[in-house]
Amino acid sequence: MTEIHASNHAHDEEHGDHGHHDPHLAHHFETPAQQFDSGKLGMWLFLATEVLFFGGLFVLYCILRYNHPEIFSYASNYLDTVMGGVNTCVLILSSLTMALAVRFAQINKPKWMVICLVLTLLGAVGFLVIKYFEYTHKIHDHLVWGSTFYVPTSVEEAEKLGGGENPVVTTEPAAVAADFVDPSDSEQELIPDSLMQKPATSVSQIKPAQMAPGGIASMAEGEPVVEPPYSSGANHLEDADMPPNTHLFFGIYYCMTGLHGVHVLIGMALIVWLIVRGLRGHFSHKYYTPVDLGGLYWHIVDLIWIFLFPMFYLIH
Amino acid sequence: MSPGILIGTGLALLVLTVLTVAVRYIDVGEFNIYIAIGIAVVKATLVALFFMHLRWDRPFNSLFFVASIAAVVLMIVFTTMDTAQYAPDVIKGNAPEAQKTLDELAPDAPVAVKYPYGM
C-alpha cells in the first residue's frame, strides 16, 4: 500500500517523518502522517454522521413546510431577524478565528493559536447568550412547542378568552394544565376556575384558526398566505389570522436550534480542552491533530447554522 | 492556505449573510426560498473548502462528506415526492370530520379519542 507512505498531504511539509520516537505516535501506526490521516478521516466520518443526524430534522422541516407553508411564513415573523443575523455573524467570526487557530498551530505559533481559540470561545459564549435572550423572550410570550402553545399567558388574557363571546379555549384545559404546565407555575394557578372546570370542549366548538383542524389534510391548496398584523411580541392567541397548527413551527424551531445549541455547548467544552492543552504547550507544528479535528467540529456547527438561519428567520 | 485566504473567506461569508438578509425583503415570489438556500449552499461550500481545508484535503474525505449530504437530499426528495401525492388523500376533511368518519367506519378504533388534538 503506497498510499500511506507516499502521502503528500497538505500538512506534510510541517508534519514530516520524525521516526518512531514521537511520544504522540500510537503503537499501531507506522508514521505520524498515517496517524494524522487516520484521525482526520475518522473525524470526517463523524462529521458525515452529524450531517445525517441533523439531516433527519431537515427532512422533517421540509415535510412540515411543504404541508403547511402558511404556518412558516406566518410564524417566522415572530422570530427576531436582527438577533438571528447577529448570531450568524458571531458564529462565522468564531469559525474564522478557529480556522486561524489551526493555521497558527501549523506555523508553530502556539501563543497566537491560544489567543484565537479564546476568541472562538468568546464567540460561542456570545452566540449562546443571544440565543438565551431569544428563547426566554419566546417562552415568555408562550411561543412554545405542542399544546402549551395554546395556553393563555396571563390572568387578563385567560379571563378575556374564557369570558368573551368568542371562547377560544385550549382543548381540555384541565388535561393540558395537569400534563404540561408545571403545577408550581403561578400563572397557571391564576387561570380562573370557570376555565379550568369547563367540560372538555368538543372538537367542533374549537375555533378553527386556533385549534388546528386539518391534521395532515389541512394542506391548503391555494390558500392565501396570511400576513400577520403583529410582529414579535404580540400575542398570537388573539390573532384571528393565525393559521392552524402554528405550534408545529415552534416545535421544529426548538428541536433544530436546541440540538444545534447542544452542539455549540459540546464545541465549547472541546475548545476549553484545547485551550488548556495549548497553554500547557502540548501543540506545535509537529503535533496539532486535536486542534485540527476540534476545528472541523466547530466548522460543522457553523455550517449547520448557516442553513438554520435562512430556514427559520428569513421566510418571506 | 495563508491567513489571507481564511480572512477573505470570512469576509465573503459576512457579505453573503448581509445579502441573504437583504433578499428576504424583496419579493420575488417563490424564488425567495431558492435564493436563500442557494446563498446558504455557497456559504457552506466556502466553509467546507477553506475553513475545513477540503480544498487541500484527501478527495475521499470530500467524497464521503458529499455522500452524506446526498443521502439527506435523497431522503428529502423521496419523502417530499411521497407527501406531495398522499397528503390530501389519507383522511378527507379536517380533523373533527375525520373523527366522525372514524366513528362510523371503526367505532372501536382507539384513535385520537384519548387526547383529541394532543394531550
Add this chain to the structure above:
Amino acid sequence: MSTIDLPHQDDQQGRTPAPVVDNYLTYTRGIKSWIFTLDHKRIGVMYMVSVLVSFLVGGTFAILLRTELLPPGKTIVGADMYNQFFTLHGAIMVFLVIIPSIPAALGNFVLPIMLGAKDVAFPRLNLFSYWLWIAGAICAVVSLLMGGFDTGWTFYTPYSTTTETGGVIAVVTGVFILGFSSIFTGMNFIVTIHKLRPPGMTWFRMPLFLWSIYATAMIQVLATPVLAITLLLLIIERTLNIGVFNPSMGGDPVLFQHFFWFYSHPAVYIMILPAMGIISDVIAVHSHRHIFGYTFIAFSSIAIAVFSFLVWGHHMFTSGQSPLMNTIFSLITFSVSIPSAIKVFNWLATLYKGSISLNTAMLYGLSFIFLFTIGGLTGLHLGTLNTDIHLHDTYFVVAHFHYVMMGSALIAMIAGLHHWWPKMTGRMYSEFWGRIGCLLVFIGFNVTFFTQFMLGSQGMPRRYYDYLPEYQVYHVISTIGSYVMALGFVLTAVYLLASIMFGRRAPANPWGGRSLEWQCTSPPPHDNFKTTPRVGNCYDFSAVVWDEKQQGYVVDRSLDPTLNEPADKA
C-alpha cells in the same frame, strides 16, 4: 514472509506443543485487564460473549412465544404480556444481537488480523463503543423494570407515543445509545481498512470478509444517525408532545415510518452483508478452491450498500404511501436482487469441483446458501406491490425476514464462530457434535419457519395472540420446529464450552485458510504481528499444504509466486 510467531516445531511427539509466546488471552491477567483493554481481540471476545448472552435471552422469549401459540387462546401468558414478549424478542434480536454480532464481535476480532494491522485505528473508541453497547443493554433492562414496552421493535407512531407501557422512553434511549455504538464501530473499521493496510495488502488482495465489513461500515455510518434522530424525535414527541408525528396536531405519522425505514432497511444489510462476507471466506477455505468471481463479489457488496439506501419504502406499501413512490420503491427493490444473486452464483461456482471438507463451519455455510436463497426469493413476493397487499403483516413476512435475518445473518455468524473458534480460543471443538448440532438447527429452522410461509399465505396475521382453529396445525408444527432448533443451539453451546476445557489444542491453521489470520498462532499474540507481514493472494490455496507435525496447514512460500515478488512491487 516473516511467518509469524509459529510455535517451535521441535516437539518430538508430533503434537503441537503449548505456545511459547504469550497469547492475547494470557498477555495480561485480571478482570481490569479486560474491562479497560484496548486490544481489538479482547473487545471482540467481550462483544461475542455479550451478544451470545443476549441471544440466549432473545431466544428464550422466542420459545415462550411459540409455546404460547401452541393452542389458540391463552396458554402461558396474557395478551398484553404476549405483546411485550414479541416486542422484546424483536428488539433484543435486532439491536442487541444481529446488528453487532458479525461486525462488532467477529469483525473486531478478525478484521485487523486479516488486514495485517496491529489493531483497529482507534482502540479507545472501540472500547468506548463496547461500553456503549453495555449501556444500551442496561437501558433495555431498566425499561423492563419501568413497565416494559409493547410497541413492536419498529416503535411506530402514534402507538409508541400513546401506549401506556412505561418503558418506552427507556428502551428508545437504549436503542439510541446502541446506534452510536454501531456508528463508532463502523467509523473505526472504515479508517482501519483505509489507513492501516500494510504494504502489499492492496484493495483487491483483501479477503472478501473485509470488503463486506467495509460496505457494512459505510451503511452503519451513513444510516444509523437517521435512526438516532428518529428516536430522539420520538422521545420528544412522547414527552413534550410537539405533534410532528401526530395527525390531529398537523403532524405526519407516515413520516415516522419514512424515518424509521430509512435506517432500518439499510440495517437489514448491516446484518446480511457481513454474513455474506463470512460465507465467501468459509466457502472458499473449506472447499480449498480459489473464490470464483472475486471482483464481482467485492463490488456486489458495495452495490448492495448503495442500493440499500434507495428501497426503504417497500416496508410502507400499505401504510398510505403514495402509488408513485410505491412503484419506484418496488422497482428499486427488485434491482437489489441482482447483486445478491451474483454472490449466490459465485459461491456455487466456487463449490464446483472444489475439494469440499464438510466441517461444521462449512455445513453452516451451505445452510446459509440454502436459507438465504429462500429468504431472498420470498422477498420478491413481498416487493411485488399486488402480492404484498395480500401478504403484508402476515406470517409470510415473519417467515421471510427470519429466513434472512436468522437463517442467513445468524447462521453465518455461527458459521463464522465455528470457523474462527480455534483462532479465538486456541481449542478445537468436536466436529461430530458440531455436525449433529448444525443438522438439528437446520431442520428445526426450516420446520419452524417454512410452515410460517404457509400460515402467512393463508392469512394468519403477525403479532396476533389468538387465531382461528384452522391455523392450529401449522402453529403446532412450527412450535415443534422451534424446540428442535433450540435443542440444536443448546447442544452447540455445550460442545463449544466443553471444547474450551477439554478440546484439543488448535494448530495455527486448522482449515487450510490462506488469509493472514491463519498465519499467526492460535490464539494470536497480543500484537498480532511482530513484523508487518507480507501478503500473498489470500484465495490461492495451491501454496497451502498439510503439515502432519502440526496437525494443521502451513503456507509453503516457494509455491506462491506472489510471495516471491520483490517487496516494492507488492
